[in-house]
Amino acid sequence: MEIAAGPDRPIVDADSEAWWAAVQQRKLMVTACAACGRKSLYARPFCPHCWSEDVALSPATGRARLYTWTVVHQNAAPFDSRTPYVVAMVDLEEGPRLMTQLEGCAADDLRPDLELTAAFREDDDGFVVPVFRPLT
Numbered sequence: 001m002e003i004a005a006g007p008d009r010p011i012v013d014a015d016s017e018a019w020w021a022a023v024q025q026r027k028l029m030v031t032a033c034a035a036c037g038r039k040s041l042y043a044r045p046f047c048p049h050c051w052s053e054d055v056a057l058s059p060a061t062g063r064a065r066l067y068t069w070t071v072v073h074q075n076a077a078p079f080d081s082r083t084p085y086v087v088a089m090v091d092l093e094e095g096p097r098l099m100t101q102l103e104g105c106a107a108d109d110l111r112p113d114l115e116l117t118a119a120f121r122e123d124d125d126g127f128v129v130p131v132f133r134p135l136t
């Protein structure tokens, strides 16, 4: 998978390549552990709960709840063109907590435990990133 270099692009390594490839297909994945049954993120070749290496990517439902957030009003390029934007930590239904952006909602309407669903933003260069929106 080729990703244009830039400060707003992830560093994709061997551990995260399959996860980012799924995101490009608009699929959100979590790492599922066959030994203990727990799910985790970020993508890595072992389970952070029991250290088993018997793990594989598994589709997530995309359902999540808002844990915490902040509104970014100022930032340097290339993020300045997106301000204001909401950076959030969301708890996926499967358990892992994910840092992401929220879209499609006013900051004043955010509250803890707000029900969210995964969405996918395609940037100008075609790169897809996972974001979340309020569940309607």
Ligand SMILES: [Zn+2]
Residues within 6 Å of the ligand: 033, 034, 035, 036, 037, 038, 047, 048, 049, 050, 051, 052
């Ligand atoms: Zn495990």
